Amino acid sequence: xxxxxxxxxxxxxxxxxxxxxxxxxxxxxxxxxxxxxxxxxxxxxxxxxxxxxxxxxxxxxxxxxxxxxxxxxxxxxxxxxxxxxxxxxxxxxxxxxxxxxxxxxxxxxxxxxxxxxxxxxxxxxxxxxxxxxxxxxxxxxxxxxxxxxxxxxxxxxxxxxxxxxxxxxxxxxxxxxxxxxxxxxxxxxxxxxxxxxxxxxxxxxxxxxxxxxxxxxxxxxxxxxxxxxxxxxxxxxxxxxxxxxxxxxxxxxxxxxxxxxxxxxxxxxxxxxxxxxxxxxxxxx
Amino acid sequence: xxxxxxxxxxxxxxxxxxxxxxxxxxxxxxxxxxxxxxxxxxxxxxxxxxxxxxxxxxxxxxxxxxxxxxxxxxxxxxxxxxxxxxxxxxxxxxxxxxxxxxxxxxxxxxxxxxxxxxxxxxxxxxxxxxxxxxxxxxxxxxxxxxxxxxxxxxxxxxxxxxxxxxxxxxxxxxxxxxxxxxxxxxxxxxxxxxxxxxxxxxxxxxxxxxxxxxxxxxxxxxxxxxxxxxxxxxxxxxxxxxxxxxxxxxxxxxxxxxxxxxxxxxxxxxxxx
Numbered sequence: 001x002x003x004x005x006x007x008x009x010x011x012x013x014x015x016x017x018x019x020x021x022x023x024x025x026x027x028x029x030x031x032x033x034x035x036x037x038x039x040x041x042x043x044x045x046x047x048x049x050x051x052x053x054x055x056x057x058x059x060x061x062x063x064x065x066x067x068x069x070x071x072x073x074x075x076x077x078x079x080x081x082x083x084x085x086x087x088x089x090x091x092x093x094x095x096x097x098x099x100x101x102x103x104x105x106x107x108x109x110x111x112x113x114x115x116x117x118x119x120x121x122x123x124x125x126x127x128x129x130x131x132x133x134x135x136x137x138x139x140x141x142x143x144x145x146x147x148x149x150x151x152x153x154x155x156x157x158x159x160x161x162x163x164x165x166x167x168x169x170x171x172x173x174x175x176x177x178x179x180x181x182x183x184x185x186x187x188x189x190x191x192x193x194x195x196x197x198x199x200x201x202x203x204x205x206x207x208x209x210x211x212x213x214x215x216x217x218x219x220x221x222x223x224x225x226x227x228x229x230x231x232x233x234x235x236x237x238x239x240x241x242x243x244x245x246x247x248x249x250x251x252x253x254x255x256x257x258x259x260x261x262x263x264x265x266x267x268x269x270x271x272x273x274x275x276x277x278x279x280x281x282x283x284x285x
Numbered sequence: 286x287x288x289x290x291x292x293x294x295x296x297x298x299x300x301x302x303x304x305x306x307x308x309x310x311x312x313x314x315x316x317x318x319x320x321x322x323x324x325x326x327x328x329x330x331x332x333x334x335x336x337x338x339x340x341x342x343x344x345x346x347x348x349x350x351x352x353x354x355x356x357x358x359x360x361x362x363x364x365x366x367x368x369x370x371x372x373x374x375x376x377x378x379x380x381x382x383x384x385x386x387x388x389x390x391x392x393x394x395x396x397x398x399x400x401x402x403x404x405x406x407x408x409x410x411x412x413x414x415x416x417x418x419x420x421x422x423x424x425x426x427x428x429x430x431x432x433x434x435x436x437x438x439x440x441x442x443x444x445x446x447x448x449x450x451x452x453x454x455x456x457x458x459x460x461x462x463x464x465x466x467x468x469x470x471x472x473x474x475x476x477x478x479x480x481x482x483x484x485x486x487x488x489x490x491x492x493x494x495x496x497x498x499x500x501x502x503x504x505x506x507x508x509x510x511x512x513x514x515x516x517x518x519x520x521x522x523x524x525x526x527x528x529x530x531x532x533x534x535x536x537x538x539x540x541x542x543x544x545x546x547x548x549x550x551x552x553x554x555x556x557x558x
């Protein structure tokens with residue numbers, strides 16, 4: 001009994017914090033999404049008018065599409081590149097650990113610095129085009145053409161986040177007992193098959209973890225397009241979090257901004273549930 | 286002998302890859318010492334022909350960056366301490382105590398990962414506004430003080446501390462806080478290092494939230510100041526990079542200080558639940 005009280009006492013501060021700063025605000029956002037509110041007059045109930053307005057708003061629909069494309073593309077590539085990097089630095093080459101620490105440095109650089117640096121690198125006369133020139137690439141306007149702006153943002157995302165998840169995979173790879181590989185070698189299993197039948201199944205928990213966290217991270221995307229492209233060209237990289245900020249803080253349409261928040265939350269929730277379901281099914285087999 | 290040589294040869298592609306990944310970091314460093322008219326030359330001059338270390342003091346004088354950095358340091362330190370304290374308490378409580386609703390509490394905490402500030406921006410702003418906390422330090426750090434990921438990390442780590450130790454200490458008459466301080470915490474140093482680094486880094490990186498609640502220079506954090514600085518075309522771009530390098534230093538120093546512990550701790554960031 002005494003111990004139960006201690007347990008509650010330890011957990012309670014965090015729980016109260018989340019009620020006040022997470023669940024409370026989310027509940028309030030749901031309520032606000034059915035109102036019209038400009039912070040001057042009290043909120044006025046308008047039913048589903050905000051959502052109906054969004055459904056017919058091309059700017060919102062484009063931002064929604066951008067967000068979904070970005071989440072899928074960046075989650076896939078971040079996970080893939082993180083795994084490849086982890087395999088590369090987990091080889092028994094001398095100096096591999098130093099290389100890992102070096103690659104991890106992309107995570108030490110503040111994200112605002114990352115954005116400003118890449119804005120220069122992706123400039124038509126920037127380093128990226130200089131490095132690509134020997135391969136016959138012309139002057140690519142990465143940030144100002146519809147076709148390349150979003151891929152450029154995804155590239156910066158991969159550069160920034162893949163090294164973080166690499167560390168997760170490295171730890172998991174190190175935990176795989178060497179006997180498994182020795183046994184496989186005796187059976188003549190090598191190369192890709194060894195990866196497919198031994199490494200990959202043992203990495204599944206981490207793979208699931210990385211996909212979930214990377215998806216949650218990419219749903220929060222704001223700063224990269226805000227700084228690197230300003231949401232342009234023509235809204236090609238505007239995502240929902242930017243639209244929430246613009247709607248709420250530039251136009252003071254708090255009700256409509258709350259409605260966009262509800263949509264963003266629905267996306268995050270759907271992603272998480274879908275991934276949990278997929279993973280559970282895999283666990284059972 | 287041949288085998289050893291072969292293993293060293295394997296380092297060549299790996300080192301090449303590392304350098305390629307780090308090119309943007311090297312570019313930032315090099316540019317921060319470069320003359321401003323050399324920003325967009327046809328060929329990158331990696332080592333400046335003439336060094337311009339004065340880019341650093343010049344940038345600090347052109348805008349109130351010392352103030353912005355101080356603000357960021359205050360906020361990020363508070364956030365780091367808050368996370369270390371509250372995430373440790375909650376993680377310990379969830380790992381080693383059974384009480385009615387404990388599983389629900391864990392689920393409720395983990396579910397908040399789906400409610401980042403980007404989603405709850407408008408109502409959180411309205412709460413901070415109604416508390417009168419716009420343009421204050423507490424307004425910036427309050428919503429960042431506890432993070433579910435930190436709680437999960439600490440819970441996973443504390444699960445690995447044998448419960449027998451705790452039981453034995455209780456039989457010896459040690460109080461619960463003393464057990465946490467003397468027995469649990471010393472065994473959790475790697476996890477605490479990871480928690481501290483990421484709490485500080487995430488707060489140091491915050492942009493959208495301070496942008497929403499700060500409108501006065503006195504409380505502006507450095508990312509807001511730096512973006513403003515970058516938007517003003519009169520400011521040399523090399524000085525932007527000088528500020529970017531300075532902004533990297535605190536996280537880098539923290540990373541170096543904690544590196545030994547981090548090596549043990551990183552394995553835990555991907556532990557299965």
